[in-house]
Structures are given as C-alpha cells and as structure tokens.
Amino acid sequence: MTTQAMLGDNTYTLERFPLDQKNRSLQAWDSGDEYLINYVNEHHSECRSLLIINDSFGALACAFNTLTVCSVNDSYISHQAAAYNLQANNLSTAQFSQLDSLSALPAEVDLVLIKVPRNVGFLQFQLSELSAVLPEGTPVIAAGKTKDIHNSTIKAFSHYLGETKTSLAVKKSRLILSQASGHYIATEFPVRWPLEGTEFTITNHANVFSRDSLDIGARFFFNYLPQTSKVRDIVDLGCGNGVVGLMVLSRCPNARLTFVDESYMAVESARLNIADNLSEQYDNCQFIENDCLTGFTPNSVDVVLCNPPFHQAQAVTDHIAWQMFKQAKETLKVGGELRIIGNRHLDYHDKLKRMFGNCKLVGSNKKFVVLSATKNS
Structure with missing residues (x-):
C-alpha cells in the first residue's frame, strides 16, 4: 500500500485504517483531497480556521495542521485514523478537535471543506446542519469523484446553502464551490x-x-x-x-x-x-x-x-x-x-x-x- 502522500508542498506518511487490513492496495487519500488542498492554498491562503467534514483518514487534517481545524465525521474509525496520522507525522494537535456527526457544528470558521459522501440523505443532513450555523457568505468547498457528482448533488448544495458552481475535473475529481446564504433549511432526518x-x-x-x-x-x-x-x-x-x-x-x-x-x-x-x-x-x-x-x-x-x-x-x-x-x-x-x-x-x-x-x-x-x-x- 502506498503511504507517502504529496499534499500541497509537503509529504506525509498516511495510513488507512484499520492498520492490519489485508488489502494493502488501498491508500488513505485520493485526488479529491489533493484538489481541495491545492485549491485552498491558491484561493484561500488567508484562511485561519477550518471546518472539515468527512475526512476519512485524516489527510486533510494533516495538510492543514497549522490552522485551527475542527473535523466532523460519522465514523469512529475515521476519528482514530486522523489522530493516528497526525501523531505519526509529528504534527501538533493543539488546534485540532473532532466532533461526531450528531454534535452541534461550530459557526465561527473561515472555510468549510467537505468530502462528498455516497449517501445522498447524509449529505442533505450535513448541508442542512451547515445552513443552521454558518453566517452568510461563508465559503463551502466540496470534493468528490466526477462520476459521483450528479445534478442532484449540485441541487442539494444550491437548496441548502445558496449559489453553487463546479470546477473543471482534475484526476477524475471535481470541486463544488458554494457559500452559505445565512438561512436555515430544514431536512427530514431522522x-x-x-x-x-x-x-x-x-x-x-x-x-x-x-x-x-x-x-x-x-x-x-x-x-x-x-x-x-x-x-x-x-x-x-x-x-x-x-x-x-x-x-x-x-x-x-x-x-x-x-x-x-x-x-x-x-x-x-x-x-x-x-x-x-x-x-x-x-x-x-x-x-x-x-x-x-x-x-x-x-x-x-x-x-x-x-x-x-x-x-x-x-x-x-x-x-x-x-x-x-x-x-x-x-x-x-x-x-x-x-x-x-x-x-x-x-x-x-x-x-x-x-x-x-x-x-x-x-x-x-x-x-x-x-x-x-x-x-x-
């Protein structure tokens, strides 16, 4: 399994969890992570605080470890992986915190990053939760495989947040660029x-x-x-x-x-x-x-x-x-x-x-x- 990840200007050793899995061909980051990191470094260099959602194994947490980062995930394993990879790369956790998917989200952040989940209902829930707390104009950037980003995905961002557009595809991944309207849009869940x-x-x-x-x-x-x-x-x-x-x-x-x-x-x-x-x-x-x-x-x-x-x-x-x-x-x-x-x-x-x-x-x-x-x- 490849563990050396070049993310932005730095190289990290990233492990996919659980550590003893037999399928060693899988890696702990993807082209969507790379695209997000490069885009933020180029267009949001002034950012000081991040809310990161669905960071499966902590690749984004490691890449942005110099910022104040709150990572939200529904996966216990993802929480363990992020903590492990930060420690394994000798990165500070002083400004790093993790929340589960049912906890109240922080409102005072400069930027929100999302890895688009496969579950459409889960995405709708997360966008609704963001709409409840984010001030108007807060940028929200999501990444996913091009094949997994459909018209319905774009409509969900537009419905719950506001004006939304997409980027060009890079390495079969695409970004969704949106920003909060400041208006809460409820969802049906649970x-x-x-x-x-x-x-x-x-x-x-x-x-x-x-x-x-x-x-x-x-x-x-x-x-x-x-x-x-x-x-x-x-x-x-x-x-x-x-x-x-x-x-x-x-x-x-x-x-x-x-x-x-x-x-x-x-x-x-x-x-x-x-x-x-x-x-x-x-x-x-x-x-x-x-x-x-x-x-x-x-x-x-x-x-x-x-x-x-x-x-x-x-x-x-x-x-x-x-x-x-x-x-x-x-x-x-x-x-x-x-x-x-x-x-x-x-x-x-x-x-x-x-x-x-x-x-x-x-x-x-x-x-x-x-x-x-x-x-x-």
Whole structure:
C-alpha cells in the first residue's frame, strides 16, 4: 500500500485504517483531497480556521495542521485514523478537535471543506446542519469523484446553502464551490417508519443503511435469529439501526445485548429503537461505537450476529468482514456461535470454515445465505 502522500508542498506518511487490513492496495487519500488542498492554498491562503467534514483518514487534517481545524465525521474509525496520522507525522494537535456527526457544528470558521459522501440523505443532513450555523457568505468547498457528482448533488448544495458552481475535473475529481446564504433549511432526518409484522416503530438517522424501510437482508435474517429464555450475552456487530438486535430482544427476553457499529448515527439509532420499543429491556443493553470488536474481552460472548459490509468509504473490500470474523472468534466463549448473513457471491462459507474449522448453512434464498460457525477451542 502506498503511504507517502504529496499534499500541497509537503509529504506525509498516511495510513488507512484499520492498520492490519489485508488489502494493502488501498491508500488513505485520493485526488479529491489533493484538489481541495491545492485549491485552498491558491484561493484561500488567508484562511485561519477550518471546518472539515468527512475526512476519512485524516489527510486533510494533516495538510492543514497549522490552522485551527475542527473535523466532523460519522465514523469512529475515521476519528482514530486522523489522530493516528497526525501523531505519526509529528504534527501538533493543539488546534485540532473532532466532533461526531450528531454534535452541534461550530459557526465561527473561515472555510468549510467537505468530502462528498455516497449517501445522498447524509449529505442533505450535513448541508442542512451547515445552513443552521454558518453566517452568510461563508465559503463551502466540496470534493468528490466526477462520476459521483450528479445534478442532484449540485441541487442539494444550491437548496441548502445558496449559489453553487463546479470546477473543471482534475484526476477524475471535481470541486463544488458554494457559500452559505445565512438561512436555515430544514431536512427530514431522522426518519421514522413502522417495522413490518411488528408493533415496533423504527427511527433512522441520515447515515444509516436502508433508512426508509427494512432492507431485504435483515428481513431474511429475521427467520434465523436466536430464540431462547436462557440468559445469553449477544452482540449485534455492525448493528446499523439495531433492528436485528431489537428482534432478538423480543424473542430472548433474558438476553444481554451489545450493539456495536463504527457509525455514531447507527449506534444512536439503535439506542433510540430499543428505548422507544423495548424500554423495559433497555438496561440490559450496551451501545458502543467501535472498530468492530477491538478491545472486547476474549471468551466473553455467547453469540455474535453480523451482516458484514463489503465496502469502506468508496472502496469495495472484504477486509472488514475478515476483521469481524477474526475478532468474533476471539470474543466468543468456547461453544459460542457466530451467525452471519451475506450475499451468496461473497463466499463467506470458505472464510468461516478456514477460520473456525467449521461452517454450516442455516438458510438460503436466491440472494442471501445465513451461515453459522462455532468456536470449538
């Protein structure tokens, strides 16, 4: 993996997180970062304070480390990466702060930089939050891959902020140049919808997968969830809005559930969904933002349930699934079970069999498989 990044006039060593990922071809910055840095250095050299949004691995935080920087992200892993890369490059953190995606944004900044997220609803939420705090005329500059910047993207900036234009493409990336109008434009998030076949109502923050309805994978997984009156320690790993854990709690009244996700919005959605729908079991739950199961006590859990992601930021990769499986095995008690759902083509069966020494097919349809692996030693 390339780690030497020439950003502006300086070279930095930038690591992509998690550090032990197997796919070493991925790097911690892209041409959008380079374009933003060069543009700011050329056109906003007087800038002293920056609000940076969606800086995946801290490339922008490192490049602008001499300024007062507030970095906002929905990813726990991104927060860890930025802190690590600043320290690894011996850069001061005296003027650097980080906020999660649900925190109030600072208003007194000279300039806002955004890496455009894939999730359109999440972008709308972020632009709405900016419209609530930025004084009129505050410049906002966003970067993204040319193929990911559509007319709808430009319309979102125009709607929530004001006059917007785009730059020429450089290295397949493009800038969006906008400025705050000083007027707050509200958005619909979080959204609420009834969970089919139940009396539950689901709350979804903007950056949570399948935000408007139950996704087809979770719907299929519901058919193969644990159901027992025994006391069990269960982890909903990569919990999203927590619907899987919610259904498990409804079927396992004595279970202790831990909801884990790297997304602050996902964990908060899960927390709200338990509080709103099964408040009597809320005290038996934990809600944790984390890098998978890093730091969890070994041999402490009876069941890990998981729907592994196969992408990180803009990259398609299976390293997060590998990490989830490996850490699940470490965290499970002997005799404990990892139960997952995944797309048929991802060949998780082979991965689990190699790692656990066993794997059985619990259920399948044309699109998904539900697999179970047991920790035998």
